Amino acid sequence: MRTWLRLSVLTIVMLAAFLLRAPDARADGDCLDYITGVGLVPSISGSGKAAFGFAVGYGTPTSPLGGFFAATDPKVGFYMKSISIDDYVGYFCATADGFPCYERAFTGMAQVRWPGFSGVRPFLVDTIDYAGHGPTTPRTDYIDFNGGGYINVSLVNQGGISIHNASTAPGCD
Numbered sequence: 001m002r003t004w005l006r007l008s009v010l011t012i013v014m015l016a017a018f019l020l021r022a023p024d025a026r027a028d029g030d031c032l033d034y035i036t037g038v039g040l041v042p043s044i045s046g047s048g049k050a051a052f053g054f055a056v057g058y059g060t061p062t063s064p065l066g067g068f069f070a071a072t073d074p075k076v077g078f079y080m081k082s083i084s085i086d087d088y089v090g091y092f093c094a095t096a097d098g099f100p101c102y103e104r105a106f107t108g109m110a111q112v113r114w115p116g117f118s119g120v121r122p123f124l125v126d127t128i129d130y131a132g133h134g135p136t137t138p139r140t141d142y143i144d145f146n147g148g149g150y151i152n153v154s155l156v157n158q159g160g161i162s163i164h165n166a167s168t169a170p171g172c173d
Contacts, residue, residue, distance in 0.1 A: 030169035031090030032061040035104045035127060039159020041143060044152055048075035052145060054125065056106045057088050060165070067106070069125055071145050071152075078150050079113040080123060090172040093128060102129040102163040102172075112148030123147030129161045 034057025040049040056067030069082040085108040093103040103126070110123040128142040141161040144153040166172070 031088065031104065031167040031172035032058045032169070033090070033104075033163060033165045033167040033172070034058055034067070035102070035129065035161060035163050037127060037129075037141070037143065037156075037159065037161035039141075039143070039156040039161070041152060041154035041157055043073050043075040044150070045073070045075040048073075049157070050075075050078075050152055052143060054082075056085055056125075057104070057164075061167075069106070069108070069110070069123070069145070073150070073152070076150075077113075077115045080110045080145075080147050080150070082108050082110045082123065083120065084108040090167060090169075092171055095130060099131065101131055102166055103127065104129075104163070110147050112150070114148060114150065117148065119148070121148035127161050129163045131163070 034055065036055045038053040040051050043050050050071060050073035052069070052071040054067065054069040056069060058065060065085060065088055067082075067085045069080075069085070071080045072078065085106055087108075088104065088106045091103040091105070093101040095101055105124065105126040107122065107124050109120055112119060112121045124146055126144040130141055141156045142154070143156060143161065146152065
């Protein structure tokens with residue numbers, strides 16, 4: 001439970017810092033919005049939980065791309081913390097019953113730690129905010145994060161993912 005509380009506080013701090021000051025990177029996409037998330041997903045070990053937290057995208061449509069991502073899976077000794085956000089894109093998405101959802105993906109470089117490895121590696125995160133119309137409950141979001149050989153693809157067990165200032169550009173809505 002302490003990990004959950006720490007990630008919640010960390011996400012709030014990251015979001016505030018992100019909205020006030022973003023790095024000087026630019027994305028290729030037209031989705032000039034941002035997405036935040038914090039939660040728990042099943043560990044890749046088959047038991048236990050992995051935790052994640054992030055705030056990534058554009059604070060305003062004229063802001064530079066910025067943000068932060070962190071994930072940990074204590075059961076397998078994995079830890080990842082972004083050191084850059086290099087790309088942010090959105091995709092059209094709808095639920096099976098026609099409700100809108102928001103898929104956003106971002107990439108960058110991260111400090112990664114595994115048993116027997118510590119270094120900087122590229123990472124990719126793909127998220128879906130089902131906006132209250134998730135596939136298994138009224139509020140189940142999706143995340144796929146991977147970097148340095150670790151891959152976790154899962155519905156979010158606890159927590160959630162939220163789009164902010166959702167872009168209406170083609171491919172984003």
